[in-house]
Amino acid sequence: MNASSDRIALPAPAPAHTGMTSRLVRVTHRAARAPLIALGRGKRLLVLWGFFLFLLLPLYWMVNCSLKTNTEIQDSGSRGLVPHDITLANYAAILGSGDWLGSFFNSFLYVGLNVALCVIAAVPAAYAFSRWRFRGDKHLFFWLLTNRMAPGAVFMTPMIALYSSIGIYDTHWAVALAHCLFNLPLAIWILEGFMSGIPKELDETAFIDGMGFGRFFRKVFLPLIKPGIGVAAFFCFLFSWTELLLAKSLTEEATMPIVVKLTTCCGAEGWDWGVFTAAGVLTMIPGMLMVFFIRNYIAKGFAMGRV
């Protein structure tokens, strides 16, 4: 079908039998979508595949390196796109080493604490912002946003001093608390977006029906915003898992997280590239497993729920 015939088809009155109607609807629908594309089909595919190639090549190279032996990685003669003989020794080295596993465990521990803290504090706060008007609410809301935007480097030194003085420096709590700096505002903003999507009348009806606030919140409201809590928790997880600067300055040997461990894994005989890349691939996995489930919320999470 080309565009000119669609244009004729459009104003035509709907025929009596339904089969014809659905075909017409389908045709006009397709025609209406066509101008969305600013380029021809060939050029579109070229842009798309070019970009995907750019996206995947570095990732592929890293996975490729993690399956090679160190000698093969550093062999300048054969920098092959495919490993000669695939070895899992690098992964075995990580999974068999208490040091590496310990740092993975450290990371999961403070990330888990951080997610729990953020969600527990953010749910009531977001409810307050979405349901009630009170003095200074708008300013408070914007101030929270600026905390998300504030550079971690600025807060690093005083945080070390503060946490040392209350005796939690170099513990998992220190990093978990510090990451609330940017994760808590994020969680509040995302949850506020989800909660504002639920009509206020629901609350009012429940209260008129004589439901207590606590019961309403647990039995009615929380189940409704479950997806919101999931998205907020995921993004708290993501940003806490990936943050390096604060995690690095608030921890020492005992609680060293995986991100810091990765920056220090330069052995006596130089870089152990095989193990280094294997650890990198392992660190990528949690995020990559989530991509499929979170794909429709990615824009929302990164845009603080403003899309």
Added chain:
Amino acid sequence: MTNRAWLFLAPALFLVAMNAFIPLMTVVNYSLHNLIPGVREAEYVGLDNYRDVLHVPAEEDPAAAPAAEEELDPEWAAWIAEGEAEMAEVETSKASEFGDAIGRQFLFTFLILAIEIPLGLAVALCLPRSSWGTTASLVLLGIPLLIPWNIVGMVWRVFTRSDIGLLAPVFAIFGYEYQPATSPVDAWWTTVAMDVWHWTPLVVFLCYAGLKTIPEPYFRAAEIDGASRWATFRHVILPRLRYVLILAVLLRTIDSFNIYTEPAILTGGGPGSTTTFMSFFVNNLKDSKGLLAAVSMIYLFIVIMLCYVLFTIMQNLTREKPAL
């Protein structure tokens, strides 16, 4: 209701106070003191740290200085003068380095915005129409956003290192010697390429979310009017994407101002200090807390001003067109 609202906000406010308010006040306090590591007593120096950083000469205190010198024997005086000159030199170099870091930061932000926004928009317009194609594309595009930032740095480091990477031999075929460890130009464009790799998908996601909100009849109307592809893009698509595009600019500007992890792992700020951006520069000042705090305050001021300007523009756009 107000009391109940504050009660609900209490846990969040407590956490924010611990992590944002108290440290921020501490930074303000540090920035007014001369803190030398190992010396317990902090000396109040007013705005001296800011003067040093911004390269404004300190006001001379004519009454105090000569009186002190008379009591000292000349050898001591010479030694002190030498020390002071050295300190001044260090401060001057720090100040000019700070200026350089700000300059680099603005250039970097400008470059990545100039590449990521058009590229992201183009890719969003090129996304396939079929539903499985869209899903597959979104999943692929999501990968760089969801892998940890330090791994982003690592992926690019492994990819671009001249001894183990793929890029160097590929460029060698074209006769270009690629040396990111020693050549500032190579290091720069590698850092920019990494940021484009990492964050263009976000622009795509935002534009895609914006495109989905354009009602079909708009395109039908444009088609009936016989609008060309370019005219449709210019007059139908672009105006409706204003909000998401300004949001993309806001997010990318602020996040690129905070960039630390990726360049720290990819280039370590080098070669020399050619890829030392603001966060990295602040982190390098760890030894003199006073200067660090003063630099931090100026840095924070720049970030919040940018944030405020872009946020205001965004709010005005939403008020004009409440469709989104």
